[in-house]
Amino acid sequence: MANGKHRVVVVGGSFGGVNAAYQLRRKLGDRVEVTLISADADFLFIPSLPWVMMGWRKPDAIKVPLAGPLRRKGVSFIHDRATAIDPQAQTVTTAGGKVFPYDHVVLATGSDLDWSNVPGSDPAEGTVHTCFTVKQAVAARDAIARFLASDGGRAIIGANPGASCTGPAYEIIMMLETALRRQKRRHLFDLHLVTPEPFLGHFGVNGIGNMSRMMEDEFHSRHLKWTTSAALTAVEPGKATLADGTELPFDLAVLIPAFYGAQVARDVEGLGNPRGFIPTDKHLRSTKYSNIYAVGVSVAIAPPVPTPVPVGVPKTGHMCEEMATRAAANIAVEVTGSGELVDGLTLPATCVADAGDVGFYIKADPFLPPRNVAVLRRGVRYHYVKLAFERFYLEKVKRDLPAMHFGW
Ligand SMILES: Cc1cc2nc3c(=O)[nH]c(=O)nc-3n(C[C@H](O)[C@H](O)[C@H](O)COP(=O)(O)OP(=O)(O)OC[C@H]3O[C@@H](n4cnc5c(N)ncnc54)[C@H](O)[C@@H]3O)c2cc1C
Structure with missing residues (x-):
């Protein structure tokens, strides 16, 4: 705590990190001081990169600079790479040499290739x-x-x-x-x-x-x-x-x-599994350090069935956003002492895959089988849904709009 405020440091400026930071401010208001550290100055709508590859989208059209929107929502933005997390001292250090003390950390650092x-x-x-x-x-x-x-x-x-x-x-x-x-x-x-x-x-x-x-x-x-x-x-x-x-x-x-966990997470003794992904309890808290939350691609999730050639479990954008929302809700429960911790690992996943001329709408709940919901649709309209969703999502990041999952 500093000045009576709970300090949360979020590492990562993509789907997991940005949503976690906004949700923490929404849920805890002035009780929390949120700092988001990201190696990237911009939020990038990664699902549109295949269109960039086809020459159908300009890169600048799928980015939002993070500094302005985060500042307007009361989140301190540090454009730097986190180089060390010290769970004992409860600090995050950046390449620029700054040290950020924390009460909670949210790791949304994705993966390395x-x-x-x-x-x-x-x-x-x-x-x-x-x-x-x-x-x-x-x-x-x-x-x-x-x-x-x-x-x-x-x-x-x-x-x-x-x-x-x-x-x-x-x-x-x-x-x-x-x-x-x-x-x-x-x-x-x-x-x-x-x-x-x-x-x-x-x-x-x-x-x-x-x-x-x-x-x-x-x-x-x-x-x-x-x-x-x-x-x-x-x-x-x-x-x-x-x-x-x-x-x-x-x-x-x-x-x-294949992926492995991000370097900064791999460097913390006992935090990651052998591939550097972070095992968590069902509330998204590290099984080793309970005030370190993990969301998004950085979370360790085991494959539902073994396969002859190894295949990992995907964490889609929608899942990352859901995890961020649920991790923020759980931190709010811990800070306020009221409410129930929610399950952050039993997640729905909605996704729209584009084929250039048609699209495929996919909804799975939960994302791993056996499921209660499995919906698949194919049609030209889903190509346009994906286009519209990209626009919506960039606005959502700019203005912290409420979640809508029509186009994931
Ligand atoms: C080509 C492509 C297409 C995709 N299409 C879809 C789709 O159609 N629908 C869908 O749902 N999902 C899609 N996905 C998956 C989706 O992009 C991921 O689920 C999502 O990006 C994961 O978000 P994340 O926040 O967990 O991590 P990432 O997006 O991997 O971001 C990690 C963030 O952490 C930052 N970071 C890492 N290490 C540090 C550090 N040490 N210090 C500071 N910052 C750090 C990075 O700079 C980055 O900002 C697609 C992925 C790809 C590659």
Whole structure:
């Protein structure tokens, strides 16, 4: 406590962090002093990065500078990288040398990308493209533009073993197919999805409703090839190799890697599991340090069933937002001493995946099976829902609008 106020430091300026900071101010008002530390100056609507890759969106159109909106809502914004968390001293230190004491920390630090299990696949080596930052998306955009303008070629789009965020690979391959079909040059290109998932539409959650059949129909009708339970073992310029020795030549490769927890969380003794994700109780409190909450991708969630090739559990934007809201509610209960702690791990997930011409609306509650709700819809309207949702969400971040989940 400082000046009678409870100090919460939120680390991370994306879906988890921004929502946690706003919700804490909403729930606790002047009783709380909220500081948000983010390595990024802007909030980035990551779900639109595939559109950036296709050249359909300018990067500046999917960003919101964080400083102004957070300040207006009474949140101190520190644009810096947190380099150390000391659970004993209860401080967070930044690269700039500032030290922030806390009563509670909310870690919304997402993940780092782990390319190490597939030698040659790290985009830094120049062979493969990926889709997590604007810089990566812009590099991919230029490669995709060259690919689409060529006389014909082969693309592999997919994920390395252990990846948990396979959805964007489906979006990207269907967008490529849409673009080529619109150019009437689809017949010149070979598009191949290569995924560790045991079946199409598994998505790390053992499928949702009849998603598997829906995706198979979609891939058949778009003449897309796919290899499931694919264990990529190496990539070199123009060629990827699978564990069974299959060689896949390519002119364009876009891959999604496995994740591990963010460095700052991995560095705290006992906080993370072996891959650096943070085990929590059902209220989202670290099982080791009860005043450290984790939300979003940084939380450890075990796969619902084992798969022949490892696949991680995705944490969608909607889930991250829900976790942030519930973590803030639980901190408010702890601060005020009134109310009940809520479950932050039994979550619904709503998502809209875009294919360029149509979209897919997916609702799963809870996100892991067995479920009470599993809804799948396909249609042109969902392409537009996703477009509208992007606009809504950027406004939501600017003005702390109430949550609406129509377009996740
Ligand atoms: C291409 C793509 C498309 C996607 N499409 C969808 C979709 O359609 N629907 C959907 O629901 N989800 C989608 N997702 C998933 C969604 O983007 C994630 O669920 C979401 O971004 C996770 O939010 P987060 O807050 O947990 O972490 P992240 O978004 O990973 O953000 C982590 C934040 O922490 C900051 N940070 C990390 N370490 C530090 C540090 N040491 N100090 C300070 N700051 C730090 C980072 O700068 C960043 O601001 C997509 C993901 C990708 C990659």
